Amino acid sequence: MIRIDSVYKSFNQTVVLNDIQLSFAPKKTHILLGASGSGKSTLLKMIMGLISPDQGSIWLDQEKMTPSSQRLLAQKMGYVLQDGGLFPHLNARQNIALMAETLGWSSQQIQNRIDELIEVVSLDHLVLGKFPRQLSGGEKQRVAVMRAAFLNPNVILLDEPLGALDPLIRSSLQKELRSIFEKLQKLVIMVTHDIGEAAFFGHTVTLLYQGRVLQHGSFSELLHAPTHPYVTEFIQAQRTLHDLGDKI
Amino acid sequence: MKSLLLIVMGSLFWNLFGGFGHPCFAGETVTVGSKNFTESYILGEIVAQLLEDDPSLTVQRKFGLGGTGIIYEALRKEEIDIYVEYTGTITENILKEPGLKDRALLQKKLEDLGMTISAPLGFNNTYALAVRKDFSEQHHLKTISDLNKLGDQARVAFSFEFMSRSDGYPSLKKHYGLTFGKNVKSMDHSLVYEAIQNNQVDVIEVYSTDGKLETFDLEILKDDKNFFPTYDAVLMTSLNFVKNHPLAWEKLRTLENQFDEKLMQHLNAEADLNGKSFPAIASTYLERGAPDEVEAIFKRVWRRTKEHLLLVGVSLVFSIFVGIPMGILATRSKLWGQVILIFSGLLQTIPSLALLVFLIPLFGIGTLPALVALFLYGLLPVVVNTHEGMVRIDPRLLESARSLGLSDWQRIRLIELPLASPNILAGVRTSAIIGIGTATLAALIGAGGYGAPIVTGLALNDLSTIYIGAIPAALMAVVAHFLFGFISQIVIPKGLRL
Incomplete structure (x- = not known):
């Protein structure tokens, strides 16, 4: 469970x-939705402890995120960036096991965990020996x-994880990814600007606009019971094939 | 693991070359010094060979020291025990009392400094101005005053030292009211003969005992207004040396009044024009037959190579171990970053010879100050490139590292240093190449290396001697280039080389 309590943040006078x-409830997938500049990525980094709030606090279960607790809390959360954020000097296996190795896991423990997870994300074992620059976009994200x-953290945070991929790969x-989340049964928070993705993944969707939460609820609540005209405007602005009607 | 390897390599270097364990720290050793011109080498060699007659003494030679400041400081710090100096230089440059002519007073002032000199060896190696014979006939030049007939038409070349000495060109100009104007060039003394011979200049400054005066067709202009002080050659040593080695001092004083200008010109010509080695000239003079044949070229190059590698290798290891942490520190705070980058930049602006001279009061002469100077010189490229490499890391990767929960030190060690390694290695490579070049100057403070034959060769104006130092130095730079290509395969992670 993650709780965000009256958080304010500004950079150079801009709120x-x-x-x-x-x-955010455990074992569900939550979407932070919004246009660029809405503050959604900042909020995600703040949950990870990479940015500190000017006011307010962030809680992971009963523990408060502070600069001094960040290291330990970070180990209870996983973080995926748009292009994966993999370290180019380490191969896939070294990237995956880096933290476990510094924590002193035995190589047997590490191997077992790799075997478990590689099943979940359906990757070929051969990929583990490759370096990030040798991986496709989809492989990097897996x-x-x-x-x-x-x-085995309770929380996984993803910042536009599919944003850099081709449409076809993205859709598959x-x-x-949704089935991976179902298998892992974690609290997932994912940042996106894509309505379709929000509808597809989100148990809850939070729409942010200029640093404020406009609406927080299920996707159908946003669609059918908008609390603000911008909610409808944002959802309708992203046209689908249906909208094009007789033009096709 | 890699850092361990470096430490092991560093200590190997140290042991291979014997560290600071010079023989001068053992037993009854006398160290003879010389400056970096022919006459000083020859007289130094004569002194050394005379001392070697006493089997209980170990005689060390620190020849080719770069200038009066360096050699006098070395004598003061007892890095050398004795060398041949000139009375004019003592009054002008050491005591800074131009015009002091009284010998007894001179001796007294030196004794106040803990120094002493012998009686003159018998020749006066003063400065003189010279022109080509044909030029002097054409313009009727006999005296320095006659030069004023030329107005500002004469092309003049003086050595760097002569241009700046208080008894050099500035006062000469005033004394004679010379009007050379802007046609005065500064160049190394060994090159001025070439220049006048090739008709590139008309007036040069010479030493009155120059061997080249014997053969080059030059007219020495008379010092008609008695400007130049007397430069009587004398043995210069410390009172301590006289007290501790009275017999050796007595023996050396047999050299008093044994020379004159003609003899000295001849000895100098043997080296400068006939290509004889200094030891050979000295032993011929001392009538002891041919000395052991000069070291074979291969052995000589190998000895210089070891010295040069020691200088470059050890200083580079220190530049790396100090420079990388400084570069890292510079990325951690703005203030530290500014301080460190400005400091290491400033070091680089000090001319290398000047830096060597600054370090003599602290570390004396020889290998240690040379290592310190090369270390300081090598810092900047390492610091700047480490800083640059770390600043350039994609900020998303740094976020990624923090999101894993790595500690500061783990992030530096496991993520930032490997990602910055190509830049860091480029810095180390630059530092090494600069070091190989700069280390040739170390010979001027008695640290040996490839600079030693270069300095000797410059004094003799002998290209083949210069090549003995210059060619291996260039080769070493080439080898270093390829070596770093190989090292990059080990140090830079494979993932970054794809």
Whole structure:
């Protein structure tokens, strides 16, 4: 369970997050939705402890995120960036096992965990010996998910994880990623600007606009019971094939 | 693991070359010094060979020291025990009392400094101005005053030292009211003969005992207004040496009044023009037959190579171990970053010879100050490149590292240093190449290396001697280039080389 309590943040006089009040239930997938500049990525980094709030606090279960608790809390969360954030000097296996090795896991423990996870993300074992620069976009994201899930954290955070992929790969990876989340049974928070992705993944969707939470609820609540005109505007702005009607 | 390897290599270097364990720290050793011109080498060699007659003494030679400041400081710090100096230089440069002519007073002032000199060896190696014979006939030049007939038409070349000495060109100009104007060039003394011979200049400064005066067709202009001080050659040593080695001092004083200008010109010509080695000239003079044949070239190059590798290798190891942490520290705070980058930049602006001279009061002469200077010189490229490499890391990777829960030190060691390794290695490579070049100057403070034959060769104006140092130094730079290509395969992680 993650709780965000009256959080404010500004950079150089510009307010980026304004009175954010949210909580996220365990084992569900939550979407932070919004246009660029809405503050969604800042909020995600703040949950990871990479940015400190000016006011308010963030809680992971009963523990407060502070600069001094960040290291230990970070080990209870996994983080996946848009292009994976894999270290180019380490091969896939070294990337995945890096933290476990510094924590002193035995090589047998590490191997067992790799075997478990590689099943979940359906990767070929051969991929483990390759370096990030030798991996396709889809492979990078699977490796990044393995790394994020390696220490068996309760929480996985993803910042536009599919944003850099081709549409075809993106669509097939969306399905896989959702089934991975179902298998892992973690609290997942994912940042996206894509309505379709929000609808597809989210048990809850939080729409942010200029640093404020406009609406927090299920996707169908946003669709059918918008609390603000911008909610409808944002959802309708992303046209689908249906909207094009007789033009096709 | 890699750092361990470096430490092991560093200590190997140390042991291979014997560290600082020079023989001068053992037993009754007398160290003879010389400056870096022919006459000083020859007289130094004569002194050394005379001392070697006493089997109880170990005689060390520190020849080719780069200038009065360096050699006098070495004598003061007892890095050398004795060398041949000139009375004019003592009054002008050491005591800074131009015009002091009284010998007894001179001796007294030196004794106040803990020094002493012998009576003159018998020749006066003063400065003089010279022109080509044909030029002097054409313009009727006999005296320095006559030069004023030329107005500002004369092309003049003086050595760097002569241009700046208080008894050099500035006062000469005033004394004679010379009007050379802007046609005065500064160049190394060994090159001025070439220049006048090739008709590139008309007036040069010479020493009155120059061997080249014997053969080059030059007219020495008379010092008609008595400007130049007397430069009587004398043995210069410390009172301590006289007290501790009275017999050796007595023996050396047999050299008093044994020379004159003609003899010295001849000895100098033997080296400069006839290509004889200094030991050979000295032993011929002392009438003891041919000395052991000069070291074979291969042995000589090998000895210089070891010295040079020691200088470059050890200083580089220190530059690496100090420079990388400094570069890292510079990325941790803005203030430290500024301080460190400015400091290491400033070091680089000090001319290398000047840096060597600054270090003499602290570390004396020889290998240690040379190592310190090369270490300081090698810092900047390592610091700047480490800093640059770390600053350039994609910030998303740094976020990624923090999100894993790695500690500061783990992030530096496991993520940042490996990612910055290509830059760091480029810095180390630059540092090594600079070091190989700069280390040739170390010979001027008695640290040996490839600079030693270069300095000797410059004094003799002998290209083949210069090549003995210059060619291996260039080769070493080439080898270093390829060596670093190989090292990069080991040090830079494979993932970054794809």
